[in-house]
Amino acid sequence: MDGSRALSTPQAYSIAALRTLVRSGRIRIPQFQRSFRWEHRDVISLIDSVLRGYPIGSLLLWQREAEADDLLIGALRLRAEARTDALWVVDGQQRITSLVNVVDPVAGANPPFAVGYSLKDREVVPLRSNSQALVIPLPDLFDFSRALAWLSDNPDASEHAAHIQEVAGRLNTASVPATVMEEADEEVLREVFDRINNRGRLLSSAEIFNAIHTRPAMGLTTSLIAAHIDDATSFGVLADKIIVQAILVRRHPDISREAKEIQAEFSDSWRTVTDFPEETEQEALEGAQSALIKAVRFLQQRCSVPHAALLSFRFQLLISTRFFALFPDPDQRNLELLSRWLWRTSAGADQLRISGSQADLRAMASCLVAGEESDSVQRLLARAKLPDSPRSPDLSVFRATRSDSKLILAAQWNRGPVDVRTGEPITVEQLREHLDGEMTPSAVVADLVPVAELEQGAPIAAAKVFAVVDQREVMAGLPELGDGALSSLLLNRDVVALMQDNRFIEAVEARARMLNSYLEDFIAARTAWDQEDTPPLTDYVVGDPEVGA
Template sequence: MSAGLDTRPNAITFDLDELITKAWQGEIRVPHFQRPFRWGREDVRRLFDSVVNGYPIGSLLLWVRPAPKVDDLVLGSLHIDAPALPQAWWVVDGQQRITSLANALHPDGAKDARFSLGYDLETRQFVAMSTASDKTVPLPVLFNLVELIKWFNERPEIQSLLDRASTVATTIRQFKVPAYQVKQDDIGVLQDIFDRLNNYGKRLSRAEIFTALNAGVEDDAESQLTIPLIGENISAERGFGVVDGGTVLQAILARRNPDVLRDIRNEFSGRGGIDFPDEDRDTAYELTQRALLQAVEFLQEHAFVPHIGVLPYRNLLVVLTRFFAHHPEPGEHNLRLLRRWFWRAATIGPEGFTGGTTGAIRALCAAIKPGRLTDSVQSLLELASSDQRSMPDVRHFRTNQSRTKILLCALWSASPRSPETLTVFDRADLAEALTDQSTAANAVRHIIARRDVPDELRQYAANRVLMPKLSATDSEVLPSLLRRPAGTSTDEWAEMLGSHLITTEMVTRLGTDGYDGFLRARSQKLHEQVQDFLSRMCEWDFEDTPTLAELDFDDDTLEGDDDLPT
């Protein structure tokens, strides 16, 4: 049981202006046992909406203690040169709010899509800058009176709205944020408070518990690789999207032992049954990140899975991480066999394994043997040999379902092109469109406005295209698909349409058969595309044998044997 606080918490109140200035100057720090930043753009938008409406946003709990100098203190997307301080405020409760405010109001922080917000002076709403009108003031400008005056001087046509903007700006800067200051030398007491605060309501995730249990000393925290940082690093390096903490934790555990659901309380105690029993946490994190990067590179370069938003099952990423951790150089033939395994396992799904998802990940991870590349690949293929194949039904489309994600990968393999530039969309376009999204919804558009589609066809995939980047803001992309840019040849235009599984004959049907005929014809085309894609990826009827060089023959067998396989 905790010994309790040395002194009672001291209640104080900050003006929001003062609080954010302290954050920018490095006077506010985040303890290493804190959970990662988890808010999305809508959470940040609602926070500012509460501020201007005068709603309470909750009190902060700040731990008062010295802080070391940090040349690159990271707060959200901000990088701060933080000085050594005899007294700083360490956030025990309120990290999501402080990080959101500090980033959204700073020009550098607002470059991150999660924090890129403005205030629409006409609708009096906070909106994403990606959808801003000419009457939307970016939050960093709104927060800085000098910049606000400059902004209005450049827009004389809306000078009448200056008073409204000034009122909102003043409301934000002067908003009162209550806080409790705690002075306590025993970090265990603070961790106890953190645990109690975060176990009421939304419980800590397993990854967050693992992080807290295996946290290093505070003074080394800035240089430590963490579970959320691994997920962010994967996104930054490969444009794959942020791998969630739960998947990263399973990747860490799977690399070290096939049972990813084992007790995590003594993971680095050197106990038996671990493939790497002597390594410490930092080494495990670093080598897991390396293997996870290889797994993502394999998915993107060999398997047509460009982003985590279209990954059919995340447990397969965990299995791939274990594979590349133990077999980092499998060779081209084994990479092809691995692709077969991946897509066969995806079409079978967890339901093809005893125990569902839990049974699947345990069995697949156990098939990967350290130092035995050929056996590992062959065992994986054997586990994915079931005839229980579940193909996507193109009559149903939901971006959060695995079957639809398989369909989206098939669409990506067709190299979809922009109807505006005729260039092929790349992974960077997809990553930009999805930002912090866990599905591909923001990269999928309706061809025909949903209200104009017959009820029985509204769920059809045939009315969707994978089009992550388009300047047109129409709710439907049909006008863009029918509007051929000047100077574009008929063949170039047909190639662009074909990249979306649309033929010129289908377009002609719009004039004769209407939307119904077009959608039914494209539905058949999508069905053929999925079948062809999975046939190429799974190679069901191919021999799965290893190369001759990998086969293990006894020396006496090799001599004089004319019947060796070729």
């Protein structure tokens, strides 16, 4: 044991005190902190614990000097002056970030910090973009004057005034324990941090990239990129790992960089082998964000993939990102061919022996070469050449994590499924709202019949329908829909009548016939497996004909 020691002092902070420390620039996030962004449900769980008086763990802070810097803590952006008594967060980054953001009127409007309290259900809930009856936003609950203004604007909540005061009191008096360490060098803090976090678990490549290459002072981070993409497209908040993979694959086909290579990503030696040798770190982040947004819009508008949770394979997004990075304004014919490639890799995954592995990604990313747009697309198509017609998915199996189940849902999305309450098509914004924090599409899928009533081997996938309400509301709304609205859900009045008569097996079998027929037509059209994949006609034009020849 060496002589390394540290002086520590116990403290306790209210949420208001933490907010003041953050806004004053005294709280800082050190660069060796591992990158981890909480989802909506994590933030809700934290606030629920605070209101219930449950312990939320102790913070570990390191007091030392800090230079002037531009900080981004959650959705809070601020300029911090140099100071000698800054508190660097060693453990508790997400707790501090969540607590100070959810009570801020501006930051609290951004996911995942948009949180409210349901006076009806007496629980912490996600704050939706549309109005919610008897749900008071956390910033209004935290501030007494704002709470009074909210009550004035929501007279139906007046009977809950006493409860609002009680819950607001709990929120304002909550105390977060902390230990402040002094007289410790950075190596000691790294050791403490590693011992706290899984006994020094090795950081993943995504975490290493974040720690080294994305700093709030740069103006753009992987978390911000994910938020910007979701804001622009409603595609869902992509995980930091996916953002980092997109940054890497945009620059080079092989994303399986070793830690030392990621640390040297923008060094002179590595630049020479990337597709963007002259760009800075910030330009790489900006370029990845731009390419990702174009890739997502391509998936939504041309490929019937409205949300990340419905994407069959992650590599499809990453390959599309590299494509739009190298070819930002592609020929329309190549976009059509790229869409065919995506659907062939989805529908023909088994025939092509595609598993979504890193090897699959590397092989396909290598097909995309700068300056060779059409040839790149042709190489991708060669990688996805089907020997015969792609098989329709097995309807007797449905799990929201499976690529073929996601294919079934994406195909149904192409029909413009309606919200049974309104008869209007479900929007991508509704999907985003209901899939917030979800990794699979389960939250927007309802059972048409009780699954327990079906026999083993029944086409269970035919019992699944797009819905933003529960099964009870689906069954109540279906009889009121017109023929066109029912057709958007791959239903008709005969099937609805069978369900109403509790003839569940017959109903599912009837819908299975409709679904099978539709899937065969849809997959044949989208894969165009039996059609010529000729490149754009403009590729055959050598030059302008001579005038007057």
